[in-house]
Amino acid sequence: MSSVNIDVYSEKASCERLLSVHRWTDKLLSFRTTRPAGYRFTAGQFARLGLEIDGQIVSRAYSITSAEQEDQLEYYAIVVPGGQFTTRLAALQPGDPVWVEKLSYGFMTADRFVDGRQLWMLATGTGLGPYVSILQQPDVWQRFDELVVVHGVRQREELAYADKFEQLRQHASQQGWPARLQLLRCMTRDDALPDAPGWLAGRITTLLKEGRLEQATGLPLSVEQTRVMACGNPEMVTEVRELLRERGMGPLRRTGGGQFVTEDYW
Structure with missing residues (x-):
């Protein structure tokens, strides 16, 4: 996990919006965001997401669970007790901002x-x-x-x-x-x-x-x-x-x- 200035992060990421959250348990959730224009990935890859915390962007990688052709992006996450990123993630509401880096990552395809x-x-x-x-x-x-x-x-x-x-x-x-x-x-x-x-x-x-x-x-x-x-x-x-x-x-x-x-x- 890393923390960077918002202005620096905005050069490589797009500010998207949280669309929905599905809670499987108190610690497991799936969530959807809007998809950046032109964003491409291969099924099996992961995205790097950022949340603004105390004036900085904190980022973490999440595998994408949605299909390649969907116009939304879905992710599956575990909430780590006391975790800086996931504690904020669990508190998000639809409409809140989520930064999505413009590149996808990973070779497990x-x-x-x-x-x-x-x-x-x-x-x-x-x-x-x-x-x-x-x-x-x-x-x-x-x-x-x-x-x-x-x-x-x-x-x-x-x-x-x-x-x-x-x-x-x-x-x-x-x-x-x-x-x-x-x-x-x-x-x-x-x-x-x-x-x-x-x-x-x-x-x-x-x-x-x-x-x-x-x-x-x-x-x-x-x-x-x-x-x-x-x-x-x-x-x-x-x-x-x-x-x-x-x-x-x-x-x-x-x-x-x-x-x-x-x-x-x-």
Whole structure:
């Protein structure tokens, strides 16, 4: 996080307006802003937002959850107790100013994969955000046969966007797009899990190591067919990298090749 003078910041950012806020829990929220004219991003990238606090602009990065073609921008955020930025963010009302930097950032985009038939998207907490945007792009449903979202949280109340994923699944079916979407919800501190497919107890990394993610989906991970994205808790991301390397997979590189891409989410 950084703090800069407003006049300096205005040279690289556009002053937009907060449009709406959706509160999933007292600590989790999604919010929408107007979109700067000419703003471009690729699904999976993040924006840098600024808020005026005590006469200075304080900025922070948030993944964009809206579709590339929408005329608004949506983000998914966690309110950090005592956090300078998110405390102010949580108090904003529609119409309040939010600065949006003119450039988008990040390399965790599905178009970087040049092959593979399965796209696995692993997330803890608000690391889910990029996948909401990615799955709103028709080409992803047309390029892959299997799409798997794995969302790891502590308790059920922290799950978000499940209805959105179902809407996307139905829309893809109506359009005749070939990919199948599976959603796995993994909880570490909820003892009352539904007795239904797609609900698992445990950490993503434990479930990956034990083969339970593959068992739940019926999809074996392979170097030839599987492509993986991991976003969220740095400890999860680091361990996922190690587990995938043990399976013979490597990170995506600018020169080409590789089976996974990751992004730490704080």
